[in-house]
Amino acid sequence: MYRREGIAMQTIEIKDNVFLLNTANTSYMFYADKFRHLQHVHYGDRCFISDFEALCLKRCIQYGDTIIYDEKTDDEYTLDSLPLEYGSYGNGDFKEASIEIEDDLSFTCDFLYVSHEVVKEDLKIKDLPSSYGSDSTLIVHLEDPVNKLKLDLYYTIYPQEDVISRRAVLINSSEREFVLHKLMSYCLDLFEEDLTLMSFFGAWDKETHLNVTGLVRGTCTLGSRVGFSSAKNNPGFIIRKRNTSENFGKAWGFNLVYSGNHYSSISKDEYSIHRIQGGISPERFHYSLLPGNSFETPEAILTYSGTGLNVLSDHFHRFINNHIVRSKWKNRERPIKINSWEGFGFDFKKDDLIKKLAKIAAKLGIELFVLDDGWFGRRSSDKRGLGDYNCNLKKIPGGISSLSEEIHKLGMLFGIWVEPEAINIDSALYEKHPEYAIKDGERQFRFGRHELLMDLTNKDVQDYIVENVGKLIDDNSVDYIKWDMNRMMDGVSGVYNHEYIKGLYSVLERVFISRPDVLFESCSSGGNRFDLGMLCYSPQIWSSDDTDPIERIDIQKGLSYLYPVSTMGAHVSASPHMQTLRQTPLETRFNVAAYGCLGYELDLSLLSPLEKYEIERQVAYYKKHRRTFQFGTFYRFDDEKDYEAFEAVNGDEAIVTKYRRLVHAVPVYDKLRVEGLEEDGEYKISSKPYLHNLKMFGNLINFVTPVKVNADSKLIEIITKFKGMDASIQDYKASGRALKSGIYLNNLFLGTGYNSNIRIPLDFGSDMYESRVSETTDKNKD
């Protein structure tokens, strides 16, 4: 049973040397053993502190071929075979260490329990963003008595969201210098069999694709070495029991509040301990820890569900909406936007084109106009201009402030694109400050998208960005910023990358925390920096440059395991699609983008009156159900044959969409399944109305028209610009219980005849259904 509201519980229970951390549905237990090592006991369903003895590992014989920690007092005690809260090298634990240090004397660390404290207010991490709004953090103080290093382990509890966050702080209280190579944010030793890893891999245009692999003995690592969190491996991942599905079984979720090079590893040892750990990438990381100094890791987010993946994702979603996202946009509905990029690229010679775009968008009900790349300095292509902020008056003669004014007069918000972390050699800024660019010693420049990165560890560079972006916002009444970043970072050390990321966070803090009204959408060639660190500043992130809806189903589905819909920028673009050349119905393009922060990104002036009419209806529909789409409980489905389906539920309202990939002849009867409604409630289910374009029928149109027509005729050409054919309107009634098990839908078209109840399938077609409490139930309630 999943309990959420009104929980009465003690979040941190401590008895003798046992620590129990409770959330609404989960418990995390560990203890300080007789040698004062922290041993992990349990992370899973709720349990009692009195279960400690039962849940604890039973150890009553010596393991062969191991290093005994203290032979004199206990010749059965060997750390290699024990589940630990934080692993280190040199004391007999040969599992992958969570900390690696080096000094003149030794590589060994042995951290022992000293004391603990419970803190009731938020604790900040120096120079890094973190979650907020918890009133219970347990800090366990450990110390290595030989090298005089101290290690503090932080456990912060978010009971309502079933999340526990972890991080570590290493303090050098000795009198000598240490080189720190690795300090993981957390280490979790899980004893479970049959575990499967779900990671999210990708590339530009192909982000967050789900990768599922069984865990075998050995080590699996995930990470990024490209300077930012990267689409190659999102920092978030899930471990589940092999048979866990969307609505059944155990799963553990992990993520990091960090945007730089990261590393996670999952190793299964000979005793079936799965050591899971994550943090800053240790590659090329040599941090000099001077006497008296400390090093703080980024925060890691852990969650567990005993009732399947949908619930696991819901933990992440509610946690992010409530404890990561800040600003006035926290839990606030996001505006529908029109973005100039896919429609025009750099190619808007005069601002007439974009003004026309804005006017049409305003008429269709779109709320935010975003001027993307190409508006400043020498920026006629991606080879030049980055670093400069002066408006290109040849393209926008009145300047940005007059454009912003005109947009505001149309009743829309005004947004603009910037890429502050990069510089082109062909720019006024580079001519003046070549030292602002990151260079790789004496080696020749290596460009990525023709650009170099700016040295964000340099205070002058930070000030330059803060001043220019701040001025751009303030002088032009900018309501929304799209902050892009398109170059990977190479040729630098791991420590430099960390310093860069800290510089970035400091810049974002200075620009956005003092301007909480500005909606900030982060972007990195699409979703290359989709992580919790960026979400601490930008309430939403551009999910991918790939706006083909069929590709987007996989991308948004992948994201949905870790991030809420309210954080995903999702746009309707042109068909055939820019990158895939695939033709898709306008309806499907909307139906996918609707499970995100909706926008349009195409030249609206090229659309037919019929398409504009459809967009106007889509915009109105989205506005009506925006709370459900953006902040509802999100569901995925396991066993949809030939389909993918998404659902969002907000109270009594559920919106489910079935996306078809390819049509098959003689399709099986298919069902509509709706999760998350009151089982005893009575619901009315109606399909979202839309129009089919008659042209898609070709000459088959003669099956449905009373007079014979030629599909290629001018007449049809003209008619189809204005008129469409109603998709079959479907209405059903069912209880929440029937909907959960699935109700049969009307037949699909088979080629054996036509009537208005038939659903017309299409390759890449989709149908959106809205379930709401039926009137009879409403009346009964009165």
Ligand code: DGJ
């Ligand atoms: C990459 C982004 O992902 C796109 O959306 C667009 O803003 C371009 N950059 C502009 O250069």
